[in-house]
Amino acid sequence: xxxxxxxxxxxxxxxxxxxxxGTWLFLRPAETESQVAPVAGTSAASRTEQSDVSxxxxxxxxxxxxxxxxxxxxxxxxxxxxxxxxxxxxxxxxQTGPPSNAAEEAEAGNTKGLSEEQRIANTLYELDLRxxxxxxxxxxxxxxxxxxxxxxHTEAIEGSRVLSTDCHSTLCRVEVEHQDADAQSWLVDxxxxxxxxxxxxxxxxxxxxxxxxxxxxxxxRREHPLLAATP
Amino acid sequence: MKKFYRLFATLGAVAVITGAFDAxxxxxxxxxxxxxxxxxxFSGGTANYTSSGxxxxxxxxxxxxxxxxxxxxxxxxxxxxxxxVAIDQHLIQNVTCRxxxxxxxxxxxxxSALFSTAGNGNAGQVLSSGGGIWEAxxxxxxxxxxxxxxxxxxxxxxxxxxxxx
Numbered sequence: 001x002x003x004x005x006x007x008x009x010x011x012x013x014x015x016x017x018x019x020x021x022g023t024w025l026f027l028r029p030a031e032t033e034s035q036v037a038p039v040a041g042t043s044a045a046s047r048t049e050q051s052d053v054s055x056x057x058x059x060x061x062x063x064x065x066x067x068x069x070x071x072x073x074x075x076x077x078x079x080x081x082x083x084x085x086x087x088x089x090x091x092x093x094x095q096t097g098p099p100s101n102a103a104e105e106a107e108a109g110n111t112k113g114l115s116e117e118q119r120i121a122n123t124l125y126e127l128d129l130r131x132x133x134x135x136x137x138x139x140x141x142x143x144x145x146x147x148x149x150x151x152x153h154t155e156a157i158e159g160s161r162v163l164s165t166d167c168h169s170t171l172c173r174v175e176v177e178h179q180d181a182d183a184q185s186w187l188v189d190x191x192x193x194x195x196x197x198x199x200x201x202x203x204x205x206x207x208x209x210x211x212x213x214x215x216x217x218x219x220x221r222r223e224h225p226l227l228a229a230t231p
Numbered sequence: 232m233k234k235f236y237r238l239f240a241t242l243g244a245v246a247v248i249t250g251a252f253d254a255x256x257x258x259x260x261x262x263x264x265x266x267x268x269x270x271x272x273f274s275g276g277t278a279n280y281t282s283s284g285x286x287x288x289x290x291x292x293x294x295x296x297x298x299x300x301x302x303x304x305x306x307x308x309x310x311x312x313x314x315x316v317a318i319d320q321h322l323i324q325n326v327t328c329r330x331x332x333x334x335x336x337x338x339x340x341x342x343s344a345l346f347s348t349a350g351n352g353n354a355g356q357v358l359s360s361g362g363g364i365w366e367a368x369x370x371x372x373x374x375x376x377x378x379x380x381x382x383x384x385x386x387x388x389x390x391x392x393x394x395x396x
Contacts, residue, residue: 070313112349116334116335116367119367119368120338120339120367122333123339123365181242189273193327193345193377198344198345199344199345200341200342200344200364201341201342202339202340202341202342202365203339203340203341203342204338204339205337205338205339207338208302220344222344223344225363226341226364226365227341227363227364227365
């Protein structure tokens, strides 16, 4: 009899436990909603935080797009240079009769047969190649990069901003982005004359995309030729 | 009479041989000189074109930037040098110039290193750009100079010169 009563008690306790568990599980979503409700009360702060996060993400994406554009440009330049080299070698191979050594040498060193675009692409490619091969002279390169950034700070070149500055030991490559054609012309017309812009320069205006006009500036260290040392 | 013919023939042969083996005349570099008054004011200052063909800056306060066009032959190599004869009468600032070499459409250009006067006085100072700068087929050249405002007297460009291969 006692054992039977105990069994009934155990079953009752079990049923009660299960009922309590079911009730808790049933009510839990409602609690979650009630926790969200106060957050909705502070939606302005939340929106500000979300906005900050979005802006940071946007800035990060913009920087990434700029980097990709630069890499794209460099690849296009490399491709153009390779195409130019192929064109040159094909034109040599279709010549009738074996050319003399002197003629071959003259042709090898002669880029006059190339279109202007190909020559420009070659020149820029060679400069990029030279910059890539140069060892870094940190005493000069860091000082020069700071000087360039100082001279081309945003207020000094309204409507333009420096995307990148890369100096090694005798050469710098500076890339500037412009908001429109006027800003680009202004910079080109008013390039600084002070060091480090007192050495030889090569300036390429890129305006194939009107919404992203850019200017590439290659500056040689003073007393160093810009092109003579190019391979 | 035979002797005369023989002498004539000998002299003729010597002349032909000499002509055949003579070195060709040396090919001179091609230089062109322009008066300073060929330059035009680009910005700043006040242009004072003198009857002596100089271009001076008569502004007391503002530096004048001028563009000096250079007639280029159909040369296939860069200039050898550009020289600007500048009058620098400013006690502190200098006349500074650079040579510019543009592609035909102006999309790419090379710029020489900056060249500058040193000291001041009435005498012309010859500023030389040096060569080796980038050039494009049928591209165009000019020099661009900054002329300081009036100092002891007016500064400017007396003449300029380009030497091509």
